[in-house]
Amino acid sequence: MAKAFRNTRKGITGELERAERDLVRRLFDDVIGMLEPADRADEDPLAALVGLDATASKPEDSALLRLLPDGVKNNDDESLEFRRFTERSLREDKVAALRAGSLLLEQNPLQLTPEQAQLLGRAINDVRLVLADRLDIETDEDAQALHEIDDWSQAEDLQTYLALVYNFLTWLQESLMQSLLAGLRHPGSRA
Numbered sequence: 001m002a003k004a005f006r007n008t009r010k011g012i013t014g015e016l017e018r019a020e021r022d023l024v025r026r027l028f029d030d031v032i033g034m035l036e037p038a039d040r041a042d043e044d045p046l047a048a049l050v051g052l053d054a055t056a057s058k059p060e061d062s063a064l065l066r067l068l069p070d071g072v073k074n075n076d077d078e079s080l081e082f083r084r085f086t087e088r089s090l091r092e093d094k095v096a097a098l099r100a101g102s103l104l105l106e107q108n109p110l111q112l113t114p115e116q117a118q119l120l121g122r123a124i125n126d127v128r129l130v131l132a133d134r135l136d137i138e139t140d141e142d143a144q145a146l147h148e149i150d151d152w153s154q155a156e157d158l159q160t161y162l163a164l165v166y167n168f169l170t171w172l173q174e175s176l177m178q179s180l181l182a183g184l185r186h187p188g189s190r191a
Helices: 018-035 045-050 062-067 078-105 114-134 139-145 158-185
Strands: 003-007 011-015 110-112
Touching: 003 110, 011 114, 011 158, 018 078, 018 114, 018 158, 062 114, 078 114, 110 114, 114 139, 114 158, 139 158
Parallel strands: none
Antiparallel strands: 003 011, 011 110
């Protein structure tokens, strides 16, 4: 069973069972698959190098839209223009954090620097955004109702299973962020 992260002399330390690490890595891979754009043979290599994407468009998948939201509210034209200049680099940053998070999960116990903990936190957050979309979490009340689902033996349908995974990732991320904050508040007092 996973043990919460804590701030120690060796860094931010936590433990996950092999099955838990494998699950989180698979989730990271799924989100990477959503974020990686299809290769286009006609793409201008210079535009790609500087991060421009003339063919960028608003994602149809609502989960992908949560990961890559519109940059300008209530103005589709400006939002699309902003997306063309920023989406490629945003996708690349998210994929890099997810891949780094996956590599970090190969060690057990996890001993992370603050920078590594931030990368792992970003990766977990992106998975949570996708799960929140798939679970139709729109309000704090929706999230609270899901947090009451905590018995793995009752996971008989996909929604219940996803809610349990979402709750696990929420706990994991909260533990990680609390450890990071503890290090900021009391940098010299590590357990």
